[in-house]
Amino acid sequence: MLTEAQAWQALDAVEDPEIPVVSVTELGIVREVVAEGDALRVVVTPTYSGCPATELIAESIVDALKAAGAGAVTVETRLSPAWSTDWIADDARAKLRAYGIVPPQSAAPGGGQVVRFMSRTLPCPRCGSTRTTRLSEFGSTACKALYRCEDCREPFEYFKPI
Amino acid sequence: MGAQMTMQTTPEHLEYVLRLGDAALIHGQRLSEWCGHAPVLEEDMAMANMALDLIGQARLLLTHAGKLEGQGRDEDALAFLRHEGQYRNPTLCEMPNTDFAHTIVKAFLLGSFNLLLWERLGGSGDAELAAIAAKSLKEARYHAEHTGDWVIRLGDGTEESHRRAQAALDVLWPYTNELFAPNATDDAVSAAGIGPAWAELAAEWEAAVLPVLKAATLTVPARTPFQSYGKFGRHSEYMGHLLAHMQHLPRSFPGATW
Missing domain, CATH: 3.30.300.130 (Fe-S cluster assembly (FSCA))
Structure with a gap:
């Protein structure tokens, strides 16, 4: 036991x-x-x-x-x-970044608000550039969005806040 | 269980939850048809992700409906073993994908509606329904956002994408009448504090949807008296084909599990 x-x-x-x-x-x-x-x-x-x-x-x-x-x-x-992604532990955020997934940046938005053509400044997890573009609100799993770095040209994923 | 102990289940309460569950199930089933067929890989993933969210919501809602009904039917029995006339989704959900513009316009109209619905249902007197709504709201926000972005991109895009988006809106718009048609189920559920009558959401929905359609340079069709009746079990010609596809496996192999 x-x-x-x-x-x-x-x-x-x-x-x-x-x-x-x-x-x-x-x-x-x-x-x-x-x-x-x-x-x-x-x-x-x-x-x-x-x-x-x-x-x-x-x-x-x-x-x-x-x-x-x-x-x-x-x-x-x-x-x-x-x-909520707000429950993800701080240590885990560092691990996600090292794994190539940008951790949820801000607190999860509440209610039914919709932010259209959202332009978050997300640093590329590989080269650190902030010239990044969102390709899709949906990635390889339900919890991630798909981005691309305009400098190193690599795609990366973002753990989106909910 | 909790809901049964704290409140008497009325037929209207069950009917209302079935409408929510079936709307999520049938809309999710339609979106899943894009898996492997979407115009670009990113949208293939987006369609599959939205479908997964919706089918997940349908599982929770139909499980809850089965408990409210108290006849021992689980999510699978309700999802796969009912006849066409027993499904309670609005007709809009079952409309065929046709092309990418149709799917995007439909998912935007429904997604914007769901967002308002889940927000209101977060305060439902049915604790289980309130919990499902709070969870679904977080997902619906991304659906409305993603499809709204695409409505603008298509409508305000090329001549061809605009033509297709406008054609989709012209076909689908009349089916939104059904979402807001007053009915006895909604009245009873609203009076019991379980959820809003959907008609209450009409003004807010238009306020959310019209600016996006305008930004997309699309012309909103005039309202007509046309009514569809999927919520009451009278479905379009498309529903039987959808169900045949969806139910084929569980009906051919009763009790099969993965």
Whole structure:
């Protein structure tokens, strides 16, 4: 059996399947770990409604906790409050940048506001140039937008704030 | 479960949640048809991403509808095993993709509507629906933004892109009447504090949509008395084909899982 602290430690090693440099705890997906006798209950909040990684993450959490010696493990999904990129840990932001993904720059905008033809100044994660252009609001996964650096001409991704 | 314990489920409440779930499902299904076919790779990814968000929202909404109904139907039973007349999406959602301009104009009109709807539903008296709305709002903002940018790019683009965007708007605009048509379900749900009557959103929606269409140099068609009735289960000729495609696998292999 595992204590809650040991469980959190085990979860620190569970990587996000699509961005394998940050853990599910660093992303702020794991909201709560509750020991109930020998059993553990883990509360997770999905990033995007349709994120295909959600089910794999739940399985990885169960596997990691069992491997660390946990008894029964249940994973519970909690929708409210909705996940926000503001919950991503500071260490994880540095890891994202080193991996080539620009971390979410500002606090997530609230409500229904729409900013059309948004021109954020995003520094290229490779050469540091700020002459960058957004190619699409959607990238290789639901959570990222696609940009291009006008100086080194390399494409890069931006973890968009929600 | 929570919703069942805190409030009595009325048929109108269930109907309202089904409309939301089916709108997300059918709009998402249509967008997913672009996967591998979009004019450029970036838009292929954008269409697939929006489709994923919408189908994710549909899963949450249909799961909730199944609980409200209390007959043991899960998201899959509701998504795949109903007949055409039992789907409650507005007809606009099922309109065919036709070309990229049609899809963009449709996704913009619907996306701008969803943005307003999710914002209002964040304060729903149905706690589960409020939670789904708060999550969906964050996604809908990017959909409205992306498709709005493209409406301007196409409308104010080349002669050919303008012609296609205008043709799309001319076809699709009359179907937006249905979004705002008053009906008894909306009245009951609004009175119960579960969600807005969609007609309440008409003015705000026009205020959001018209400036973008203007910037796109598109001419907004005059309002006509035309009404479609998808919300009431009376669908267009396109719906049966869409369902045949969408339901084929789960109906051919009942209970199949990945």
